[in-house]
Amino acid sequence: MSSSVTVPKSALPQRRAQSFISRLKSGEELAYLITVTAAAVIILLTALVLYELIAQSGQARHKFGWSFLFTSTWDPVAGDYGALPFIYGTVVTSVMALLIAIPFGLGAAIFLAEMAPPKISNAMTFLIELLAAVPSVIYGVLGIFVLVPALQKSVVPAIKSVAGSLPIFQGTFYGVSVFSAGIVLSVMIVPFIISVSREVLLAVPRDQREASLALGASQWQTIWRVVMPNASTGITGSIFLALARALGETMAVTMVIGNAPQIKASLLAPGNSIASMIASSFTEATDDLFLSALVELGLVLFGVTFVLNGLARILIMTTQQKGAHK
């Protein structure tokens, strides 16, 4: 598709022959300069984001060094900050969200890409895309007023009666908890896993499927043994993308996680995540060191999502190109 973009190679020598002034007059160079500036602005903006995070977190980075990542006191009065509880909360909620969302998301993606009749598939895909457009603050509202009461009334008692002896289900359940945040997050990332995985599956070359079906394999055998292995790189990419979203998700998490900077083995205890901590304390940060520590939290979040997104894009591109070359 993009190979058709590089247009008139034939126009190039002729363009070079004209003087810069005449090209400027004809508007040619001007149009080029305007668009290339816009493209440069995008790169500069990304660099600016990184620069500001590094610059503004300088004070905290100098004072705490790497120990910022491994200590768990967060005491604005004493000026002592450690990010461990927030990193822990972020990782636990995101992993929980992935564990729930991956089977659902992949199942639905397989159905939409491989099994459903085209009309149904198109309609369902449309609805899934709408689901992906629901703002996160709406998920937060539903989390507070619908999910948390439901968990408190029936789900958690049921879990406790079955698996109450496990350390992850110990303690009193107050509603707001790491567990609730993980569930809200899982619902939020399902649409992303579905739509990206579906596209990846659709990029697997047709002849692979036909060969398998011709050999007598059933549709499911074809999907499971031929299509999925072909698409596995891209599906991993879609999971990375979803993970990056879960890690950076702020509003829905901050509304149901309980905002308690602690590390508890039990999922039912309140916790906090990096993004949620920044959201809830940034405007209350009175001194520079506090602010600097919060920015450093942002830097950690930025670093992790940057790497994840970078990897995800490469994985997805690899699969889609493999399909395109066939």
Place this chain on the structure above:
Amino acid sequence: MKPNSAIKNLVNYTMFAVTGLCTVIAVGILFFILGYLIFNGGKSLSLSFFTNLPVPVGEIGGGMANAIVGSGKVLGLATVLGIPIGFLGGVYLSEYSNERVAFTIRYITDLLNGVPSIVIGIVVYAIIVHPMGHYSTFAGGVALGIMMIPISVRSTEEFLSAVPQSLREASLALGAHKWKSIVTVVIPAAMRGIISGTMLDIARVAGETAPLLFTALGSQYWSPGWNGPTATLPVMIYRYAISPYEDWQRQAWAAGFVLLALVLLINIVARLALSKGIYVPKG
């Protein structure tokens, strides 16, 4: 051979049912969300919601008129700042850059798109709110504007690339300058897609809350001009939903309903426009 193929078929049908169920549940969540907001939000919605200012706890009849106007202003500014950069960047990617440069820019754009919105909030706080010394509508607009750029770039590029090469060649063969054929032939051919892409872009940032928390902040009053903090719908929903007051929570539902209806409506219109009788004849 026989029992083997029976098992094969059984597995096949079971998996059809299981994966279908996954899809139905995912779609069911959408209808659940819609139903809940229509029920609870519709119940709480009244005319005063659209016309009145917020009132202190205990008084009846408060609304979110200032937040609706505030959201409109912030989104308007974001569109004015973000879309031109995104659009021109997309034109560069599709029409001017060579493959390697395009790959790099595309990649960086995707990375910018993946930056958590709360981090964008921090950066805008550092470059605008902190130097100016106060929260402002302007800062909120800049934060959302930055978030709009990556999507705008990618959708513009995608729709321009879909314009058949023959159209460009015809225009160049008639003696038009390259820029003139881009402006008068290529862009108009892709216009419908670009406009739909822009609408989707606006819908996406319309619900963003995190980057506004410490840029536009929030306010209980009208916020004339661009220099003061302003209320916005998403931030109001957040503040009211976590408040302990029943009347505020009721209004959070109403606001959530309005926001969701707006976002979904834009999405539906834009996506239908895209899917119906598409912009360019495939060459």
